[in-house]
Amino acid sequence: MEHGSPLFELELFGLPIIFELSTVLMVVISSLVTFLIFALMARNIAVRPTGRVQIALEILVNFVRGMITGNMSWAQGGKFHFLALTLITYIFVANFIGIPFMFAAPDEASTLWWKSPTADPTITLTLAALMIIMTHYYGVQERGMGDYVKSYFEPTWWMAPLKFLEEFTYNLTLGLRLYGNVYAGEILLTLLVTLVMSGSIIATLGFIPMVVWQAFKVFISGIQAFIFVMLTMVYISHKISADH
């Protein structure tokens, strides 16, 4: 089952810039969902928690705090707390949003409008590149330019090309891991839907592996969001702590 994608091309200085409109739409929707989750959960918080909502929010915040303190000291890593909290929720929502249903427009190309925004390599590689650039920024800010440059030549000078190359590998694996997991899951869901809709009676039983795969994909979404944020924190701690 092939799906078309709504493309919008913009000519800028003679270079074509291609927007995929469904990805743009889904990024906006998942950002709004993330915002609404936190806005509704943190609406009436008290020193003495009264409802389950605040308890759940505190569990999430403490979980993210534990992820940071596992990698670096709280005095250094405290400023990344809300970044990690927003990132883990956003990636989980973005992975999850394509699981329950999909929407393809009923035109001849069957344009796909509702999908996971992270099933697009542009989004995940951009997120990964932002995180890697941020680790360099904080590396320079925390340790100074001299120590930052010197960290490439440790333990010996001939490690420098490898260390330089490593930064691009981090970017590539961080982005492609998220993209590959989400995209492979969506392809398998599409195949199972095609099987169920194929018309024969026995193929209708295909909804059983579909439900199982959807449940497993919720698990994968959580794990991938966790790994993305965890690895971001590991890379930040490599850059800002002096003992490495």
Added chain:
Amino acid sequence: MNLLAVGIAAGLAALGASIGIGLIVSRTVEGVSRQPEARGPLMSIMFIGIGVVEAVPIIAIVISFMLMFMF
């Protein structure tokens, strides 16, 4: 021919990934049974390790998707 290449790439990627992740999880279970109080840190290290191992087969899967849909 492309489909054959896709099958071989995806199959080998799954083989390697399952062996690697199996080794990681088995060693983690061993560590937890030796030292049950270290369960939390071991689990998070395990997930990081799985994430690092999984990146390579996922890149193979992405390449096989490219082979399947682009060429």
